[in-house]
Amino acid sequence: EDQVTQSPEALRLQEGESSSLNCSYTVSGLRGLFWYRQDPGKGPEFLFTLYSAGEEKEKERLKATLTKKESFLHITAPKPEDSATYLCAGRAMEYGNKLVFGAGTILRVKS
Amino acid sequence: GAGVSQSPSNKVTEKGKDVELRCDPISGHTALYWYRQSLGQGLEFLIYFQGNSAPDKSGLPSDRFSAERTGGSVSTLTIQRTQQEDSAVYLCASSLEQGVKNIQYFGAGTRLSVL
Numbered sequence A: 001e002d003q004v005t006q007s008p009e010a011l012r013l014q015e016g017e018s019s020s021l022n023c024s025y026t027v028s029g030l031r032g033l034f035w036y037r038q039d040p041g042k043g044p045e046f047l048f049t050l051y052s053a054g055e056e057k058e059k060e061r062l063k064a065t066l067t068k069k070e071s072f073l074h075i076t077a078p079k080p081e082d083s084a085t086y087l088c089a090g091r092a093m094e095y096g097n098k099l100v101f102g103a104g105t106i107l108r109v110k111s
Numbered sequence B: 001g002a003g004v005s006q007s008p009s010n011k012v013t014e015k016g017k018d019v020e021l022r023c024d025p026i027s028g029h030t031a032l033y034w035y036r037q038s039l040g041q042g043l044e045f046l047i048y049f050q051g052n053s054a055p056d057k058s059g060l061p062s063d064r065f066s067a068e069r070t071g072g073s074v075s076t077l078t079i080q081r082t083q084q085e086d087s088a089v090y091l092c093a094s095s096l097e098q099g100v101k102n103i104q105y106f107g108a109g110t111r112l113s114v115l
Helices: none
Strands: A004-007 A010-014 A019-025 A030-038 A045-050 A056-059 A062-066 A070-075 A084-092 A105-110 B005-007 B010-013 B019-024 B031-037 B043-050 B065-069 B075-079 B088-095 B110-114
Touching: A004 A084, A010 A019, A019 A030, A019 A084, A030 A070, A045 A056, A045 A062, A070 A084, B005 B088, B010 B019, B019 B088, B019 B110, B031 B075, B043 B065, B043 B075, B075 B088
Parallel strands: A010 A105, B010 B110
Antiparallel strands: A004 A019, A019 A070, A030 A045, A030 A084, A056 A062, A062 A070, A084 A105, B005 B019, B019 B075, B031 B043, B031 B088, B065 B075, B088 B110
């Protein structure tokens, strides 16, 4: 049973076309929901951490939000350089300090 | 160094051979993690080191996998008698472990191909 599920698996957007990526989680005792960006051939790059429902964080064209069951990564007016795989991960009491990752969403932004 | 460093970046080996993968964490980071990323799949936890505590080995897939961390810094992941299903990208991360708010920073990974 997957504890962290991301959707969609892949998303194609036109430049400037805003959208959202979803990360739903079933882990109990969440101690943090993490978003990473991964470019081909590179390791994941940290974007955001959210700790409590209602929390929001922003960075340039990205905004992450958290509810009791899911997190959204909103991308406003994306540019081609936003193309990457976006990973979310949960950290929970039952799993100690390790992160439990979703499979990721591959985002392609065309100009 | 400025970030987590992993070597080699690519490793091609024959089935049955042993391989060693190296990770240099960010200076001052007390925690070190190994994850595995298979094609089209999410990252899978392997092992976690924190200071002088016993490592959390709960994610190691078989007894062919082992890891050590010397002097609280550099770590080596060893895979013995490699199999084709071991082919994946092996990622290392380190963090400061400041209470519940710790952020894991990743290296670029080692891409292992077992022929």
